[in-house]
Amino acid sequence: MDLLIRGSELFDGTGAPPKPGMDVAVKDGRIAAVDQNLAVTAARSIDASGLALMPGIIDSHTHFDAQITWDPSVRPSPALGVSTVVIGNCGFTIAPCRAKDRDLVMRNLTQVEGMSMDAMKAGIDWSFESFPQYLGMLQKRGVVPNVACFLGHSSIRTFAMGADATTRAANSGEIAAMAKIVKDGMTAGAVGFATSTAPQHNGWGGQPMPSRLADDTELRALVKAMASSGRGIFMLTKGNVTDVPYLESIAAETGRPIMIAALLHNPTNPDGTFKDLRQIAAARTRGRELWGQVSCCPLTMDFTLQSPYPVEGFDAWQPLMKLGPDDLRRRLADRNFRQAVRDELARPAGVRLFNGEWDKIEVT
Numbered sequence: 001m002d003l004l005i006r007g008s009e010l011f012d013g014t015g016a017p018p019k020p021g022m023d024v025a026v027k028d029g030r031i032a033a034v035d036q037n038l039a040v041t042a043a044r045s046i047d048a049s050g051l052a053l054m055p056g057i058i059d060s061h062t063h064f065d066a067q068i069t070w071d072p073s074v075r076p077s078p079a080l081g082v083s084t085v086v087i088g089n090c091g092f093t094i095a096p097c098r099a100k101d102r103d104l105v106m107r108n109l110t111q112v113e114g115m116s117m118d119a120m121k122a123g124i125d126w127s128f129e130s131f132p133q134y135l136g137m138l139q140k141r142g143v144v145p146n147v148a149c150f151l152g153h154s155s156i157r158t159f160a161m162g163a164d165a166t167t168r169a170a171n172s173g174e175i176a177a178m179a180k181i182v183k184d185g186m187t188a189g190a191v192g193f194a195t196s197t198a199p200q201h202n203g204w205g206g207q208p209m210p211s212r213l214a215d216d217t218e219l220r221a222l223v224k225a226m227a228s229s230g231r232g233i234f235m236l237t238k239g240n241v242t243d244v245p246y247l248e249s250i251a252a253e254t255g256r257p258i259m260i261a262a263l264l265h266n267p268t269n270p271d272g273t274f275k276d277l278r279q280i281a282a283a284r285t286r287g288r289e290l291w292g293q294v295s296c297c298p299l300t301m302d303f304t305l306q307s308p309y310p311v312e313g314f315d316a317w318q319p320l321m322k323l324g325p326d327d328l329r330r331r332l333a334d335r336n337f338r339q340a341v342r343d344e345l346a347r348p349a350g351v352r353l354f355n356g357e358w359d360k361i362e363v364t
């Protein structure tokens, strides 16, 4: 054997109770034997008594696309047991990107993912332009966990349309250019194509993230471009504007699996996520491979009033998202603005990130 891990408390990853005092033997990169007191010798042996052993966690929803260019170990994930990360989720990534669009792309990530502009400016290695060059760069530099990378719709849109990506639908020439990027990206090794139609996904100055401007023609064209490779997952964060039957129609048309995020329980719409999951289950009985991405713990957010993600979907908040700190402070104190937010909260909404649950907000 190449490796013998002795005497651990073994979690096998099936959900079964852990077994104490287990040995695991590895040969040629694969588990060769699992038992108590294995009678084998190995080139390398690790005493794991008093420790737990488990399969690596696959983190299917990360946004390490920028960080991984300066931190190949994508801290803190490996220390938490993660051995595979999926990046490019929601279509928010940094590749492809032209030199002239770098600021635009970074500013969008500060808003939608709460990343520090200073950290990104100091850290991002921009020695790529295309998506295949980005993957090549990661491969050349090396990464600690396994990395699977989605093609990101918003980045592709910005690459094909420039600043117009956040303001309008694409024309047929632009859709063809995007489809080519998707095809080339699949050839280069992407695991699929990711997008977002969630209203709370806004970029710099409150402008919608580019993917939100895509119409049905564009979305179907790009998923088809992915499917033409014969593989790939279509991932989307759907928000409350896209429904499961629509996604089922795309799965039926392309024959590809669809990962639907982020199905988070919301107490003000207690059946919302369960309805989505029931529709997903029904679609699966019809042979469409739809997956609902749920979370094992409640979603929490750190935010500031300069970048208040939970309320950015509010109509009343839109004018504030373009303001600098001084103007913002004045508007936050404005009674009309405050009343407009209260009025909006009082109106029923489908699924809203924040629904006036003030008891859940902690000011620090």
Ligand SMILES: [Zn+2]
Pocket: 061, 062, 063, 089, 090, 237
């Ligand atoms: Zn995401």
